[in-house]
Amino acid sequence: MEVTAQPQMPKVWRAETKPHKFCPGCGHGIVLKALGKAIDELNIQHNTIFGCDIGCSLLTWDFFNLDTIQTHHGRTIPVLVGIKRVRPELVVVSYMGDGGAYAIGAQHLVSSANRNELVTVIVVNNTQYAMTGGQMAPTTLPGQKTETSPYGRDIKLTGKPMLGPELVASIAPEGAYVARGTVSNVMQLKNFIKKGLENQIKGNGFSFIEALSACPTNWRTNAAETWSFIENEMSEYFPIGELRTPDEKKVGEKRKVTSNGAKH
Amino acid sequence: MEVTAQPQMPKVWRAETKPHKFCPGCGHGIVLKALGKAIDELNIQHNTIFGCDIGCSLLTWDFFNLDTIQTHHGRTIPVLVGIKRVRPELVVVSYMGDGGAYAIGAQHLVSSANRNELVTVIVVNNTQYAMTGGQMAPTTLPGQKTETSPYGRDIKLTGKPMLGPELVASIAPEGAYVARGTVSNVMQLKNFIKKGLENQIKGNGFSFIEALSACPTNWRTNAAETWSFIENEMSEYFPIGELRTPDEKKVGEKRKVTSNGAKH
Amino acid sequence: MDIKPIQDEKRAFMTGNEVIVWGALAAGADIMYGYPITPQNEIMHYWTRLVPKYKKDFLQTEDEISAGFTTVGGVLAGKRAFTATAGPGNVLMQEALSMAEMMRLPTVVIVTQRGGPSTGTVIYSQQEVNLTCFGGNGEGLRIVYSTSSHQELFNYTIKAFNTAWKYRFPTFVLSDGYQSKMREPVTIYDPEEKGITIEPTESLLGLPGTPGVERDPAHLRNTYNLEDELYNVVKSSVKEYNSIISKIVEYDTYAVEDAKVLIIAHGVVSRAAKAAISSLREKGIKAGYFRPITLRPFPDEALRSLVDNVDHIVVAESAYGQLENIVKNNLYGFNIPIIGYLRPGMGITPEEITDFVKAELSL
Amino acid sequence: MDIKPIQDEKRAFMTGNEVIVWGALAAGADIMYGYPITPQNEIMHYWTRLVPKYKKDFLQTEDEISAGFTTVGGVLAGKRAFTATAGPGNVLMQEALSMAEMMRLPTVVIVTQRGGPSTGTVIYSQQEVNLTCFGGNGEGLRIVYSTSSHQELFNYTIKAFNTAWKYRFPTFVLSDGYQSKMREPVTIYDPEEKGITIEPTESLLGLPGTPGVERDPAHLRNTYNLEDELYNVVKSSVKEYNSIISKIVEYDTYAVEDAKVLIIAHGVVSRAAKAAISSLREKGIKAGYFRPITLRPFPDEALRSLVDNVDHIVVAESAYGQLENIVKNNLYGFNIPIIGYLRPGMGITPEEITDFVKAELSL
Amino acid sequence: MATVFKAITTEDGKGIFHLFPALCKGCGLCIEKCPVDTIGWAKQLGVFGTPVVESGHGKPCIACKKCELVCPDSAIWIEKKEE
Amino acid sequence: MATVFKAITTEDGKGIFHLFPALCKGCGLCIEKCPVDTIGWAKQLGVFGTPVVESGHGKPCIACKKCELVCPDSAIWIEKKEE
């Protein structure tokens, strides 16, 4: 057969399962492209384990040519921590939504960051619980209408949008990598993810990347509105950039306690 | 009967259940004294609800002349949030251990802080799971020996001690109050707790006080060693002071999104 | 209640999730605490839309653990609080519900069953019977109503609040994804107009008067130091539970008088079972039908009293034997053959039951 | 395994929690994931002390949810991973175990039952039978060994790993606080010297070869889109489960040949039950004893085959009828009166059983 | 290669615009991102029965590949014309 | 007042040292905190059968109330002597 023009999917994408299961214009596809490119560039297809959460991320269960485990809602981090602890030669990627990471799975996020677990966590922030039909998430913007904030998110009653990377940066120890990218800047996002993977491979520490993403279905936006919401509304609230790189020192790092005045 | 010299317990302490159930020299007693004094000074015995966690804090279930609910391990915050949401006239105090707050209940801590719930959370940091016999907690110091870190906490494998107030401060919105006190400075601790209660009463926002405490039983320390561990080892790692007061502004506070480019 | 949500009797065509919301409003519910999960989501959606109008409250929590424990908080504070969940959310909620069971808190939980185990499907099943009736580390001192139609969803949502506050056991409306998502006719009404008294709530905390001064403080706990302390608490709950069974059990029967084949089903499957009776009878098979409405406590006496002349029992359920085991348990002592038409996570039609019965009984 | 933890047969006097650790070491366990809870704590304490010596791993997680899911991770990665929990921790762990049940992951969990419901007591009970056998939103496709002595704790901890990896259902050793905390003699040994082959583990993820290039990727999921997809998965698991029951069930009997009164008990209570037999026989009561060692699957055939001449069945348990219900279920069709000596959260002595039997049967 | 996609290829400016209808879901994200507005709706329907896109609707393509990059479905390949 | 505790009262320096044996668990925290080291172990046993404390072992009490403040069991009351 003559080789004709073919889509330039990242090599690690599994062509057999494309078109993927996401809605038209879904940001997940763009984040997964950035992740795919990063994996291609690092040449780690043979030893990467991909874990996806419940949420629209579950639709990636057969997305990659990677050994993949689709876990429970909010539980992708512990599953991958469990794997990494016994198979340190593997590169583990936890791919989750903002609801999974910042609400139901927040204890795992906080604890794995604090323990500096060698996992790379990618959180797709679409300001909603998308899979379940668009409820308010910790990341929903002030005033934003969702199915459970039908009159707009009232920050007096429900608080302000959760700043995930800022939270992680506040506790992650030396060696951690923390960044926030956006589907509006795919190459930058890819670079953040790549650094987050390298950070794990080098054994430095916890790696965390939030990606501002799009959910046109639940936002009920057309393409122009979608881009505008991400680039104007979201990016203003959620600042883009690197929050922690492994070379920085961190406050609160104190000397090792040699005598703990306890035990004998 | 002639009125003889009587112990100067805070008025809100319930004398009938004293001596309390804590070990000799337990820091809980000191924190509860600070809390008791703060309640006395604010004159809120009639409308304060006290919630205690599982952990040695459960031993307070009949400690105060306050309506008290002893909850599950890590779940005191949601129970009190549930109460406060429907009875805003009550002052609710969530009294928990470091394990309950920073490990099993971390999602509740993070989420209630983020939602700026009107609760006052007091976390007794004794660097251990005390009730269960002295296992490693998120707060255990580097090198410290516990029942599950018998050769000393290895920070390479288990991370560094969790900085709870710093975590809360990183996400709590405007109006929050965050401080760390110590049983070594009872009056300061009382003041922090009092401010945390006032902050709730004023309706400003989430209030969080960590108290560095003592667990001589599991530390296996005598009185001198106990004080030394708190004042030298712990205080060095966990800085004492106020981290957030309600008047400060906070980064990341952005304008309300008026048009979300979404819904109609 | 400032404004009565339902003034007159009203016929409507709506989804089950919407019906549940109207039921909760009719029962005077004050607040819903919840976490999104299919197929219960629209309960939250409808509820949040009506919250300002009827001066109700809503809190979206960080997970089902929190939804369970905030509900406990609302109940402790004396409010008619409820939550709704399904599948893995129901699994997580058992922690709070075991506390409610121990402390006799009148929690109301709507369960819209979905496929299991694990995340399973978001669609439908009857696989949460064990979990809802006996979940947690306890003895299952709970009250579970299994509904089969929108009318029942409405009626039993109201009843659940009343039962909970009257008897102080965790109370559940066990529904499923089909009932949640389908539309069918229903008549909603103001219960008081139908002579249904709404049980008053009661604060367990935050009572009037300064504790220790004007009254004793409420010191509520679920942890005991000695085996005997716990034993006495559990024993007295068991005793009370057993004493109210006869007041609580409900069931439905059809064509049982002369039945030789008894089909037992609960929830939405019972509709198919009931429908199968006619076609079986048309074919000369004397079939009858029994449906437990309360799965816990189970209407054992009612069932036992009508099987004497039955030759065959067929249990049909969208689960692998969860109802069948309960039936066996409650029919211990009989030896009528019981066969199960067990379809975990699958809907069941009248035709399937009819065919199954004919094939199995070689009739 | 670099160093064999147990070289020769060794008699020892130790606590049950210590025995469990030696059992896990003997079975070649690689890693324990766990969260503190009484009465399982010392399993972690002993394990962490031995970790460096035997080149094992340990991770203390942030809660039991995480302990369950990290264990799942370890198993997926092909390691002999295990965890231990109790009471409310067991409740929380059901979420991960429902995933293990769906995905057929050979997880091993040690349950040291404590008083329930809720936080209850930290001491002892047999109230986690329902939870362990049927917990989660599924059908309870699990294997549960209930032990009664330190020797069994050792033997069945080893067996649990083998059963799990051979049949790929979540496998539990159901113990209790008494067994955890008491000291009694035990003989520990290297299973291979006793001719017990240790089942090999297998990686489900992270296999050799580049996925999609040299081999198909492993795409593991627990969520299905259509009812039929799920139904087929559950059906095939059920089928496989049913087909291995006869290979798995275990039980113990004593003096059953001519027994008129059959005492059924499991776990540590069965010791008291067995002891009661002699004193009942001394008093002329022909008592016998049956003990299911596997509570799930239940040795129903064994039990059914020996009750034909029995006049009375007594179920003794430190719970309110959890075993009794299982027994009734499995004896459906018989009509021998069953009476329960039900003591939730309380220890049971031989004397109590003897007295109860005498009183109940007016003998 | 097991899976093969058919392209609709149009040339415009500096770029050869390959569009794979079996992948294009017609979301329009690419249209908005094209700096020269050359992308527009085509007659052909894509995988979801909605119109796919094509180049040639605005100024000539400058082969910046922005469209290719943002397409969530990898439905576009921009081949630079040999110069 | 329903609950009444008996005190052992000793005078020392500026303070009257009331010690409630039914509350004192003998932890020694007060001893370490006394700036004048006047607190020491007494013969009397407390609630757990361990020795309670008393003043008069060091320099005179300055009535700073530190001991009272840190006692986790509120077993000490320092009454300032009228001057």
Added chain:
Amino acid sequence: MGQNIKIVLAGEGGQGVQSIAEIISEAAYNSGFQSLYIPNFGVEQRGGVSVAFVQISDQSVDAPKFIIADIVIALSRRAIERVKPYIGEKTLLVYDSSVDDEVEKIYGKLGENRQLSIPALEMAQKEVHPRVFNIIILGVVVGVAELLEKKDVEQALERRLGHKFAQDSSLKNLNYRALELGYQLGQGK
């Protein structure tokens, strides 16, 4: 057909299948029938075929879903395959003429009483407006099912779209024409 009818509608996400089902079932309810409507739903819904189940009866409706339908309406290429399980010996398959070839491929010839190809897409584009494609289909179903009075359907339509009609009266016209066109196509088949 009798007073008891089971309908399956299937199509792509944008084709408005669920709205049609809702309107029909509500119309039936308004005219005094027992009626039950349930959509399919699952996690992979976005990309999947949308399916609606409607039952109308003069007696109570037994089970929310059913297997063999009386009428199956399949509106897209993928829907043709997807509805296979619901087609029994006597089922009438209604489909848009644009997918005649797909029907042929999958089912061969079903026989005259069992299949009905309608040029709804073309008609919508040419005679009314692509937007009201689903209303044509609605009309077809009403025509085929012969159970509901057109006026009841119109009433249900008003209830759902009335607020839009109020804003733009031409819309009302468009919808009513589409309904009528569909009705003509379906009636007597």
Added chain:
Amino acid sequence: MGQNIKIVLAGEGGQGVQSIAEIISEAAYNSGFQSLYIPNFGVEQRGGVSVAFVQISDQSVDAPKFIIADIVIALSRRAIERVKPYIGEKTLLVYDSSVDDEVEKIYGKLGENRQLSIPALEMAQKEVHPRVFNIIILGVVVGVAELLEKKDVEQALERRLGHKFAQDSSLKNLNYRALELGYQLGQGK
């Protein structure tokens, strides 16, 4: 007493009740008996009375806990009350003479074979050292129970404390003396 004995030991946290129980049960195990030891435990342990249950038998031990004990040793005032449930018709209650009045108050006179007041606390203070109070009690139990050979107990003592004896040989002496003193007190009672 026979070859089957049930012992309850109760005292304050610091009195070493659990250590005595451990040593006795291990000694019994070493001498070829079946033996079982279990402590009580609960959430309010710190301030509560510490209770140990020991069973020694030449047959297998049936249940970890029991109700009626053969011998109850109560070492503190609060322990006297706490052990009430374990005292049956034939139980021997052993207690320190310092709490004679408490025993009198709660149990009145139990009868000569049923109570044994021992001046262990005083003896420890005067004749050996307060630290070895529990070893005196250990001796008493061994003497009373008449089941174990002293040498087996000494062996168990060595296993537990041998490393301390090695550091300070006077300690060994002290312990052995305490054991002997207790044994004398208990023997034949």
